[in-house]
Amino acid sequence: MSIPMLTPRQLRAYEFIAGFIEREKYAPSYEEIRRHLGLRSLNSVAKLVAQLRRRGALADAPFNAKRSLAPVALRGARQRPRATVPLLGLIAAGQPIEAIENPEPVEVPESLLGPGQRYALRVRGDSMMEDGIQDGDLILVRRAAQAENGQTVVAVVDGEATLKRFHRRGATVELRPANAALRSAEWPASRVEIRGVLVGLLRRYA
Amino acid sequence: MSIPMLTPRQLRAYEFIAGFIEREKYAPSYEEIRRHLGLRSLNSVAKLVAQLRRRGALADAPFNAKRSLAPVALRGARQRPRATVPLLGLIAAGQPIEAIENPEPVEVPESLLGPGQRYALRVRGDSMMEDGIQDGDLILVRRAAQAENGQTVVAVVDGEATLKRFHRRGATVELRPANAALRSAEWPASRVEIRGVLVGLLRRYA
DNA sequence: CTTGACTTTCACCTTTTGTTCACCTATGCT
DNA sequence: AGCATAGGTGAACAAAAGGTGAAAGTCAAG
Numbered sequence: 030m031s032i033p034m035l036t037p038r039q040l041r042a043y044e045f046i047a048g049f050i051e052r053e054k055y056a057p058s059y060e061e062i063r064r065h066l067g068l069r070s071l072n073s074v075a076k077l078v079a080q081l082r083r084r085g086a087l088a089d090a091p092f093n094a095k096r097s098l099a100p101v102a103l104r105g106a107r108q109r110p111r112a113t114v115p116l117l118g119l120i121a122a123g124q125p126i127e128a129i130e131n132p133e134p135v136e137v138p139e140s141l142l143g144p145g146q147r148y149a150l151r152v153r154g155d156s157m158m159e160d161g162i163q164d165g166d167l168i169l170v171r172r173a174a175q176a177e178n179g180q181t182v183v184a185v186v187d188g189e190a191t192l193k194r195f196h197r198r199g200a201t202v203e204l205r206p207a208n209a210a211l212r213s214a215e216w217p218a219s220r221v222e223i224r225g226v227l228v229g230l231l232r233r234y235a
Numbered sequence: 236m237s238i239p240m241l242t243p244r245q246l247r248a249y250e251f252i253a254g255f256i257e258r259e260k261y262a263p264s265y266e267e268i269r270r271h272l273g274l275r276s277l278n279s280v281a282k283l284v285a286q287l288r289r290r291g292a293l294a295d296a297p298f299n300a301k302r303s304l305a306p307v308a309l310r311g312a313r314q315r316p317r318a319t320v321p322l323l324g325l326i327a328a329g330q331p332i333e334a335i336e337n338p339e340p341v342e343v344p345e346s347l348l349g350p351g352q353r354y355a356l357r358v359r360g361d362s363m364m365e366d367g368i369q370d371g372d373l374i375l376v377r378r379a380a381q382a383e384n385g386q387t388v389v390a391v392v393d394g395e396a397t398l399k400r401f402h403r404r405g406a407t408v409e410l411r412p413a414n415a416a417l418r419s420a421e422w423p424a425s426r427v428e429i430r431g432v433l434v435g436l437l438r439r440y441a
Numbered sequence: 442c443t444t445g446a447c448t449t450t451c452a453c454c455t456t457t458t459g460t461t462c463a464c465c466t467a468t469g470c471t
Numbered sequence: 472a473g474c475a476t477a478g479g480t481g482a483a484c485a486a487a488a489g490g491t492g493a494a495a496g497t498c499a500a501g
């Protein structure tokens with residue numbers, strides 16, 4: 030989503046252009062950009078624009094089209110790719126993740142997204158029943174190697190992946206299922222590998 | 236969202252045309268545009284219109300079609316209806332729905348949609364806890380007046396809206412919470428008004 | 442078939458604005 | 472050193488944008 034890396038100079042130019050459009054509803058002319066940046070030659074502006082285009086910050090425009098500078102962000106807005114995350118497999122307390130060969134993209138509302146990489150897993154079994162996570166639910170996980178106490182995590186112990194509440198006490202971590210029928214397990218912190226933190230849940234009723 | 240980049244002049248013309256259609260329900264003639272923009276030649280208008288078309292702000296029209304100017308924005312508006320549903324309020328077993336003045340649109344994955352009208356409600360309380368529906372969850376409801384046994388429904392009884400499992404037995408319906416601490420209730424079918432059937436659930440972890 | 446209401450087009454002019462050419466400096470990379 | 476890239480100066484140039492006026496088409500309704 031974010032604009033390709035730009036030099037500070039390019040960034041200033043870009044922000045002026047974007048801001049100008051925001052205020053005036055139309056694009057600035059090269060002359061206006063030149064004045065604002067305190068340049069003396071229009072060619073400087075032309076070069077700046079060319080670079081912003083090459084770096085994908087500004088949309089291409091027909092040759093010689095006046096006042097047609099447009100941030101790609103604005104143009105692209107209408108064809109915004111839907112927010113999707115890969116569905117990587119199944120997870121169940123006490124069972125290894127059953128990885129899917131071809132991760133299928135799953136559409137999720139942007140409200141459930143945020144910084145960081147996400148993936149989805151399909152829940153099997155009732156190990157987290159008491160936390161309102163049921164068999165068949167789709168969970169959204171933020172890829173992470175660390176977790177805070179009380180968070181629900183995807184953790185791998187001895188090759189087995191599970192979805193559990195995470196609690197760290199000194200050098201051991203407790204992985205606690207939310208199901209009275211299942212036992213809590215404690216491990217040396219070194220044997221527990223955190224793969225992600227639960228950030229969302231999608232359920233579909235028949 | 237955004238309209239193609241236009242020059243200030245073009246923008247004025249465009250806005251006049253769009254505004255005129257808004258008010259009068261039909262497109263202005265070139266003459267009317269000419270007067271409004273204070274021009275002396277109709278050719279100026281013709282050129283303006285040609286540019287607006289070239290820049291994609293006005294839709295093409297058959298040759299010589301009278302008063303047929305039309306912003307593409309209006310056409311394109313229906314392009315990709317973002318999959319959103321209105322968030323209508325809060326629901327809790329035993330409490331009336333707390334309606335929201337301005338229903339806010341909530342984005343949902345299309346996988347949770349389907350035929351029929353949908354809306355969203357924010358869950359308050361733990362009445363459906365054992366069904367994996369928790370305080371704070373966002374539920375997706377398909378507007379409906381009938382339900383099948385076993386479905387979870389939004390039902391109104393004596394002005395109180397609740398989220399419960401629906402079971403019909405002859406002339407009475409049972410509304411069953413999924414919480415052992417709460418009692419099931421039975422009513423004559425005529426007093427129970429179904430407002431919708433639960434079709435999805437979105438949860439966000441802090 | 443004519444007429445009124447419109448849209449298109451022709452010829453020609455001015456202003457605004459984007460593009461390009463030639464040439465210069467600094468910095469980083471191989 | 473040798474070369475590519477970012478940044479810059481200045482001037483000449485060409486095309487788009489914006490206009491004028493009048494004439495020629497188009498089309499539906501009287």
